[in-house]
């Protein structure tokens with residue numbers, strides 16, 4: 001995928017804003033004393049929830065229900081609140097299976113995410129062939145009726161699901177709803193707000209995890225636009241369906257933080273990661289830590305309980321095996337939730353190192369920037385040329401999670417090559433330190 005120069009500049013600017021403003025964000029306190037023994041209890045220590053998708057036809061399975069009741073404090077209906085389930089005939093609503101899930105959750109003291117009011121998929125047959133004003137009105141009526149029926153019982157609604165296209169354009173997906181006019185999404189949000197003013201209203205999508213993907217940027221611009229025009233949006237859902245072809249991106253924290261900085265909550269809404277053993281466990285840990293590092297990341301929902309319950313069962317993507325045993329991934333998530341954030345000591349002094357004094361035709365000077373418990377900023381100023389190539393090497397397990405005022409490429413996970421991007425000769429970056437406070441080494445040459 002290629003990004004336009006403009007969108008790269010915008011991305012760099014947004015990263016810079018994060019870096020510049022993140023100091024004001026108070027990281028969630030982590031009372032990591034006395035480890036909690038369930039996902040929900042561990043998440044509650046930092047005021048977050050831990051949820052799962054639930055299927056109504058499994059509520060008679062005692063192993064399933066036992067894990068559900070014990071481990072989770074948020075529930076999403078996997079299919080039962082979708083348009084085809086709740087309005088099978090136009091203006092004739094059907095809530096039987098959805099109610100089974102909502103009532104089970106509420107009787108157990110759990111909260112409910114509503115999924116989903118408007119979507120191009122799983123539309124009832126009568127809606128699929130509609131268009132124009134008739135479809136727009138039918139969609140708005142559906143949003144109003146369903147959100148009104150559940151008023152007061154829903155923590156967050158996925159008001160609109162998956163409205164952006166995959167690929168490099170960053171635009172909307174073509175669908176019958178999109179063809180009713182580009183304002184269909186904001187119209188749906190306004191109708192949902194009017195129907196249930198107490199629910200948080202989310203836009204929910206997949207493949208929006210990598211900050212540099214055009215689709216992520218497209219959703220970001222929509223949310224930015226909605227916030228600037230007062231369209232009622234409270235949250236962005238990141239489905240987070242990962243596999244080897246779509247791995248957890250190293251800039252995940254950056255993505256969540258950048259959206260949060262728009263003034264919305266972020267939620268991980270359908271997490272599953274195909275794989276097994278320690279590889280899968282590490283990826284789950286990374287996603288959990290990314291959420292914990294963003295104060296407005298308010299909770300994580302996994303898309304099912306046991307591997308055998310998953311829509312991708314063959315990829316064994318969940319936290320419990322088919323028999324209901326806890327997997328390594330479960331333990332890594334629980335431990336990450338229990339250790340929270342803010343437990344490491346931030347660097348205390350500002351250090352400056354100079355590289356290549358008088359050599360290589362240029363000089364790169366590194367200086368510490370702001371720091372937080374889990375990360376610090378650095379900046380490099382180059383003198384001697386405007387046409388530089390600077391190599392920045394960090395040491396494991398450090399990761400550079402954001403850059404600004406430079407065009408950066410990666411030689412390996414630890415080695416970044418930075419070039420000018422038209423914003424002068426000082427550039428910066430954020431390093432997630434993972435407990436290693438070493439400063440990066442930098443070296444400079446003329447391009």
Ligand code: 9MR
Nearest residue numbers: 078079115121122161206239270310311
């Ligand atoms: O898990 C759901 C599966 O049972 C359904 O057959 C499928 C139909 O579209 O939807 C699955 O859930 C999807 C969710 O509603 C939206 N994001 C992608 C999920 C996985 O496909």
